[in-house]
Amino acid sequence: MIRSRLAPTPSGYLHLGNALNFLLTWLLVRRQGGVLRLRIDDADASRSRPEFVADIFRQLEWLGLTWDEGPSGPDDFAARYSQLQRLELYRSLLARLADSGQLFFCTCSRRQINQATPDGLYPGTCRGRRDLPAAPHAIRIQVPPEWSVSLPLAATPPHPATPMGDFILWRRDDLPAYQLASLADDLADRINLVVRGRDLLASSAAQLFLASRLGGDGQDFWRAAFCHHPLIVAPGGRKLSKSDQDLSLAAMREHGVTPARIYREVAAFLGLDPAPIGSLEELQAAFNASPPALSCAGPAQEDRPDLQSRKA
Ligand SMILES: [Zn+2]
Secondary structure, three states, X not given: OOEEEEOOOOOOOOEHHHHHHHHHHHHHHHHOOOEEEEOOOOOOOOOOOHHHHHHHHHXXXXXXXXXXEOOOOHHHHHHHXXXXXXXXXXXXXXXXXXXXXXXXXXXXOHHXXXXXXXXXXXXXXXXXXXXXXXXXXXXXXXOOOOOOOEEEEOOEEEEEOOOOOOOEEEOOOOOEOHHHHHHHHHHHOOOOEEEEEHHHHHHHHXXXXXXXXXXXXXXXXXXXXXXXXXXXXXXXXOEOOOOOHHHEHHHHHHOOOOHHHHHHHHHHHOOOOOOOOOXXXXXXXXXXXXXXXXXXXXXXXXXXXXXXXXXX
Protein backbone atom coordinates (compact mmCIF):
# COMPACT_ATOMS: atom_id res chain seq x y z
CA MET A 1 0.00 0.00 0.00
CA ILE A 2 1.37 3.38 -1.05
CA ARG A 3 1.55 5.90 1.79
CA SER A 4 2.54 9.46 0.98
CA ARG A 5 2.12 12.90 2.42
CA LEU A 6 1.61 16.55 1.65
CA ALA A 7 4.09 18.35 3.89
CA PRO A 8 3.85 22.12 3.55
CA THR A 9 5.72 24.48 5.88
CA PRO A 10 3.56 27.32 7.25
CA SER A 11 6.22 29.99 6.67
CA GLY A 12 4.44 31.89 3.89
CA TYR A 13 1.45 31.77 1.56
CA LEU A 14 1.31 28.77 -0.76
CA HIS A 15 2.27 29.40 -4.38
CA LEU A 16 1.86 27.70 -7.73
CA GLY A 17 4.87 25.46 -7.08
CA ASN A 18 3.23 24.11 -3.93
CA ALA A 19 0.03 23.47 -5.93
CA LEU A 20 2.05 21.45 -8.47
CA ASN A 21 3.63 19.37 -5.70
CA PHE A 22 0.29 18.75 -3.98
CA LEU A 23 -1.54 17.87 -7.18
CA LEU A 24 1.23 15.56 -8.37
CA THR A 25 1.39 13.78 -5.01
CA TRP A 26 -2.41 13.48 -4.90
CA LEU A 27 -2.54 12.10 -8.46
CA LEU A 28 0.21 9.53 -7.81
CA VAL A 29 -1.41 8.32 -4.58
CA ARG A 30 -4.96 8.22 -5.91
CA ARG A 31 -3.87 6.39 -9.07
CA GLN A 32 -2.51 3.59 -6.90
CA GLY A 33 -5.31 3.58 -4.34
CA GLY A 34 -2.90 4.63 -1.60
CA VAL A 35 -3.20 6.64 1.58
CA LEU A 36 -2.44 10.36 1.64
CA ARG A 37 -1.59 12.18 4.83
CA LEU A 38 -1.53 15.92 5.47
CA ARG A 39 1.38 16.91 7.64
CA ILE A 40 2.21 20.55 8.35
CA ASP A 41 5.89 21.09 9.16
CA ASP A 42 5.70 23.79 11.82
CA ALA A 43 8.69 22.76 13.95
CA ASP A 44 10.49 25.94 12.92
CA ALA A 45 8.48 28.01 15.36
CA SER A 46 10.31 31.22 14.46
CA ARG A 47 8.87 31.17 10.91
CA SER A 48 5.54 29.43 11.41
CA ARG A 49 2.43 31.65 11.64
CA PRO A 50 -1.27 30.84 12.17
CA GLU A 51 -2.38 32.74 9.05
CA PHE A 52 -0.11 30.54 6.94
CA VAL A 53 -1.58 27.40 8.53
CA ALA A 54 -5.08 28.69 7.70
CA ASP A 55 -3.92 29.42 4.13
CA ILE A 56 -2.86 25.78 3.66
CA PHE A 57 -6.36 24.49 4.45
CA ARG A 58 -7.99 27.23 2.37
CA GLN A 59 -5.95 26.47 -0.76
CA LEU A 60 -6.21 22.68 -0.44
CA GLU A 61 -9.98 23.02 -0.26
CA TRP A 62 -9.97 25.40 -3.23
CA LEU A 63 -7.95 22.89 -5.26
CA GLY A 64 -10.41 20.12 -4.28
CA LEU A 65 -7.66 18.00 -2.73
CA THR A 66 -8.66 15.48 -0.08
CA TRP A 67 -6.47 13.58 2.38
CA ASP A 68 -7.05 10.44 4.42
CA GLU A 69 -5.04 11.16 7.56
CA GLY A 70 -4.03 14.28 9.42
CA PRO A 71 -5.73 17.44 10.69
CA SER A 72 -9.19 18.40 9.44
CA GLY A 73 -8.62 22.15 9.88
CA PRO A 74 -6.50 24.78 11.68
CA ASP A 75 -8.07 24.14 15.11
CA ASP A 76 -7.64 20.38 14.84
CA PHE A 77 -4.05 20.98 13.70
CA ALA A 78 -3.28 23.19 16.71
CA ALA A 79 -5.00 20.78 19.11
CA ARG A 80 -3.58 17.46 17.91
CA TYR A 81 -1.08 17.64 15.04
CA SER A 82 1.47 20.42 15.56
CA GLN A 83 5.04 19.13 15.41
CA LEU A 84 5.64 20.97 18.68
CA GLN A 85 3.46 18.27 20.27
CA ARG A 86 5.70 15.54 18.90
CA LEU A 87 8.97 16.69 20.45
CA GLU A 88 9.28 13.38 22.33
CA LEU A 89 9.17 11.56 19.00
CA TYR A 90 12.01 13.74 17.70
CA ARG A 91 14.04 13.38 20.91
CA SER A 92 13.73 9.62 20.75
CA LEU A 93 15.01 9.57 17.15
CA LEU A 94 17.90 11.81 18.25
CA ALA A 95 18.69 9.29 21.00
CA ARG A 96 18.64 6.40 18.51
CA LEU A 97 21.02 8.32 16.23
CA ALA A 98 23.28 9.17 19.18
CA ASP A 99 23.92 5.42 19.52
CA SER A 100 25.88 5.64 16.27
CA GLY A 101 28.53 7.67 18.14
CA GLN A 102 28.68 10.22 15.30
CA LEU A 103 26.79 13.09 16.91
CA PHE A 104 28.65 16.07 18.33
CA PHE A 105 27.94 19.41 19.94
CA CYS A 106 28.56 22.52 17.87
CA THR A 107 28.78 26.08 19.15
CA CYS A 108 29.65 27.70 15.78
CA SER A 109 27.53 30.61 14.59
CA ARG A 110 26.37 30.87 10.98
CA ARG A 111 28.81 33.78 10.58
CA GLN A 112 31.77 31.74 11.81
CA ILE A 113 30.90 28.94 9.39
CA ASN A 114 30.55 31.32 6.44
CA GLN A 115 33.91 32.86 7.27
CA ALA A 116 35.55 29.42 7.40
CA THR A 117 34.15 28.00 4.15
CA PRO A 118 33.25 29.71 0.88
CA ASP A 119 30.48 27.19 0.08
CA GLY A 120 28.77 27.45 3.48
CA LEU A 121 29.36 23.74 4.14
CA TYR A 122 30.17 23.02 7.75
CA PRO A 123 33.99 22.85 8.03
CA GLY A 124 33.98 20.28 10.84
CA THR A 125 35.25 22.68 13.52
CA CYS A 126 33.55 20.93 16.47
CA ARG A 127 33.76 17.35 15.15
CA GLY A 128 34.19 14.83 17.93
CA ARG A 129 33.08 17.25 20.65
CA ARG A 130 31.16 15.14 23.19
CA ASP A 131 31.32 17.39 26.28
CA LEU A 132 28.11 19.38 26.78
CA PRO A 133 29.05 23.05 26.15
CA ALA A 134 27.85 25.80 28.48
CA ALA A 135 27.30 28.07 25.45
CA PRO A 136 24.26 27.75 23.17
CA HIS A 137 24.86 24.81 20.85
CA ALA A 138 23.41 22.69 18.11
CA ILE A 139 23.84 18.94 17.67
CA ARG A 140 25.31 17.76 14.36
CA ILE A 141 26.04 14.39 12.81
CA GLN A 142 29.37 13.53 11.21
CA VAL A 143 28.98 12.66 7.53
CA PRO A 144 31.86 11.09 5.57
CA PRO A 145 32.89 13.78 3.03
CA GLU A 146 32.86 11.34 0.13
CA TRP A 147 29.38 10.02 0.81
CA SER A 148 26.56 10.65 -1.66
CA VAL A 149 23.45 8.82 -2.78
CA SER A 150 21.95 8.57 -6.27
CA LEU A 151 18.29 9.54 -6.30
CA PRO A 152 15.78 9.50 -9.12
CA LEU A 153 14.94 12.85 -10.68
CA ALA A 154 11.84 13.15 -12.79
CA ALA A 155 12.51 11.89 -16.33
CA THR A 156 16.28 11.74 -15.89
CA PRO A 157 18.73 9.12 -14.63
CA PRO A 158 19.46 9.01 -10.91
CA HIS A 159 21.33 12.04 -9.77
CA PRO A 160 23.96 12.12 -7.04
CA ALA A 161 23.06 14.60 -4.34
CA THR A 162 25.59 17.31 -3.59
CA PRO A 163 27.83 17.01 -0.52
CA MET A 164 25.98 17.99 2.61
CA GLY A 165 28.62 18.38 5.32
CA ASP A 166 27.94 17.57 8.98
CA PHE A 167 24.36 18.78 9.13
CA ILE A 168 22.30 19.89 12.15
CA LEU A 169 19.91 17.49 13.89
CA TRP A 170 18.99 19.64 16.87
CA ARG A 171 18.98 23.42 16.78
CA ARG A 172 20.43 26.00 19.13
CA ASP A 173 16.89 27.03 20.10
CA ASP A 174 16.25 23.48 21.39
CA LEU A 175 13.99 22.42 18.52
CA PRO A 176 14.48 19.58 16.03
CA ALA A 177 16.06 20.54 12.72
CA TYR A 178 14.02 19.93 9.57
CA GLN A 179 15.97 16.79 8.52
CA LEU A 180 15.40 15.07 11.84
CA ALA A 181 11.73 16.05 12.25
CA SER A 182 10.85 15.16 8.68
CA LEU A 183 12.44 11.71 8.93
CA ALA A 184 10.91 11.03 12.36
CA ASP A 185 7.46 11.86 11.00
CA ASP A 186 7.96 9.83 7.84
CA LEU A 187 9.05 6.82 9.91
CA ALA A 188 6.19 7.20 12.40
CA ASP A 189 3.67 7.59 9.57
CA ARG A 190 5.22 4.67 7.60
CA ILE A 191 5.63 6.86 4.48
CA ASN A 192 6.90 4.96 1.43
CA LEU A 193 6.49 7.56 -1.33
CA VAL A 194 8.14 10.97 -1.04
CA VAL A 195 7.28 13.54 -3.72
CA ARG A 196 9.42 16.66 -3.61
CA GLY A 197 10.86 19.40 -5.77
CA ARG A 198 14.40 19.00 -7.02
CA ASP A 199 15.49 21.70 -4.61
CA LEU A 200 15.01 19.15 -1.81
CA LEU A 201 17.30 16.50 -3.30
CA ALA A 202 19.91 17.23 -0.64
CA SER A 203 17.26 16.85 2.08
CA SER A 204 16.31 13.40 0.79
CA ALA A 205 19.99 12.46 0.81
CA ALA A 206 20.43 13.75 4.37
CA GLN A 207 17.36 11.85 5.60
CA LEU A 208 18.52 8.65 3.88
CA PHE A 209 21.89 9.05 5.53
CA LEU A 210 20.18 9.27 8.94
CA ALA A 211 17.96 6.30 8.11
CA SER A 212 21.02 4.24 7.23
CA ARG A 213 22.21 4.70 10.82
CA LEU A 214 19.05 3.03 12.15
CA GLY A 215 17.85 -0.55 12.05
CA GLY A 216 14.26 -1.60 11.44
CA ASP A 217 12.17 1.29 10.15
CA GLY A 218 15.34 3.08 9.01
CA GLN A 219 15.96 0.25 6.58
CA ASP A 220 12.33 0.39 5.44
CA PHE A 221 12.92 4.04 4.51
CA TRP A 222 15.61 2.91 2.07
CA ARG A 223 12.88 0.99 0.26
CA ALA A 224 10.67 4.09 -0.11
CA ALA A 225 10.21 5.58 -3.57
CA PHE A 226 11.35 9.15 -4.18
CA CYS A 227 10.14 11.45 -6.89
CA HIS A 228 11.96 14.77 -7.30
CA HIS A 229 10.04 16.86 -9.77
CA PRO A 230 11.22 19.96 -11.66
CA LEU A 231 10.31 23.32 -10.17
CA ILE A 232 7.96 25.90 -11.57
CA VAL A 233 10.01 29.06 -11.95
CA ALA A 234 9.01 32.71 -11.72
CA PRO A 235 9.30 34.97 -14.78
CA GLY A 236 13.05 35.40 -15.36
CA GLY A 237 13.82 31.84 -14.27
CA ARG A 238 13.96 32.50 -10.54
CA LYS A 239 12.82 29.76 -8.14
CA LEU A 240 9.35 30.56 -6.72
CA SER A 241 9.48 31.44 -3.07
CA LYS A 242 6.87 31.96 -0.41
CA SER A 243 7.95 35.60 -0.27
CA ASP A 244 6.66 36.11 -3.84
CA GLN A 245 3.32 37.46 -2.67
CA ASP A 246 2.06 38.13 -6.21
CA LEU A 247 2.45 34.50 -7.19
CA SER A 248 0.69 33.13 -4.12
CA LEU A 249 -2.43 31.07 -4.74
CA ALA A 250 -4.36 33.53 -2.55
CA ALA A 251 -3.34 36.46 -4.77
CA MET A 252 -4.04 34.49 -7.95
CA ARG A 253 -7.56 33.76 -6.66
CA GLU A 254 -8.07 37.46 -5.96
CA HIS A 255 -7.14 38.14 -9.58
CA GLY A 256 -9.81 35.73 -10.79
CA VAL A 257 -7.67 32.64 -11.45
CA THR A 258 -9.83 29.49 -11.16
CA PRO A 259 -8.82 25.99 -10.02
CA ALA A 260 -9.37 24.83 -13.63
CA ARG A 261 -6.61 27.20 -14.71
CA ILE A 262 -4.27 25.68 -12.10
CA TYR A 263 -5.15 22.16 -13.30
CA ARG A 264 -4.29 23.17 -16.87
CA GLU A 265 -0.99 24.73 -15.76
CA VAL A 266 -0.10 21.53 -13.94
CA ALA A 267 -1.21 19.35 -16.86
CA ALA A 268 1.02 21.32 -19.24
CA PHE A 269 3.89 21.11 -16.79
CA LEU A 270 3.47 17.33 -16.65
CA GLY A 271 3.45 17.09 -20.44
CA LEU A 272 -0.30 16.41 -20.71
CA ASP A 273 -2.59 18.24 -23.15
CA PRO A 274 -4.12 20.99 -21.00
CA ALA A 275 -6.84 22.04 -23.46
CA PRO A 276 -9.60 19.56 -22.51
CA ILE A 277 -9.04 19.83 -18.75
CA GLY A 278 -11.58 21.79 -16.74
CA SER A 279 -11.84 19.86 -13.48
CA LEU A 280 -9.77 17.80 -11.07
CA GLU A 281 -11.56 14.64 -12.30
CA GLU A 282 -10.50 15.43 -15.86
CA LEU A 283 -6.91 16.08 -14.78
CA GLN A 284 -6.94 12.76 -12.91
CA ALA A 285 -8.35 10.90 -15.92
CA ALA A 286 -5.72 12.41 -18.23
CA PHE A 287 -2.96 11.61 -15.73
CA ASN A 288 -4.13 8.01 -15.31
CA ALA A 289 -4.51 7.50 -19.07
CA SER A 290 -1.00 8.65 -19.92
CA PRO A 291 1.16 8.96 -16.83
CA PRO A 292 3.99 11.42 -17.41
CA ALA A 293 7.54 10.16 -17.61
CA LEU A 294 8.26 10.61 -13.94
CA SER A 295 10.75 8.32 -12.37
CA CYS A 296 9.70 7.52 -8.83
CA ALA A 297 12.11 4.94 -7.52
CA GLY A 298 14.12 4.02 -4.50
CA PRO A 299 17.67 5.19 -3.85
CA ALA A 300 20.52 3.07 -5.19
CA GLN A 301 20.95 0.42 -2.49
CA GLU A 302 24.71 0.25 -2.99
CA ASP A 303 24.90 3.83 -1.67
CA ARG A 304 23.77 2.72 1.80
CA PRO A 305 26.63 3.84 4.08
CA ASP A 306 26.20 0.92 6.47
CA LEU A 307 26.67 -1.51 3.58
CA GLN A 308 29.67 0.47 2.33
CA SER A 309 31.35 0.44 5.74
CA ARG A 310 30.74 -3.32 5.99
CA LYS A 311 32.46 -3.73 2.60
CA ALA A 312 35.41 -1.57 3.66
ZN1 LIG B 1 30.86 23.88 15.30
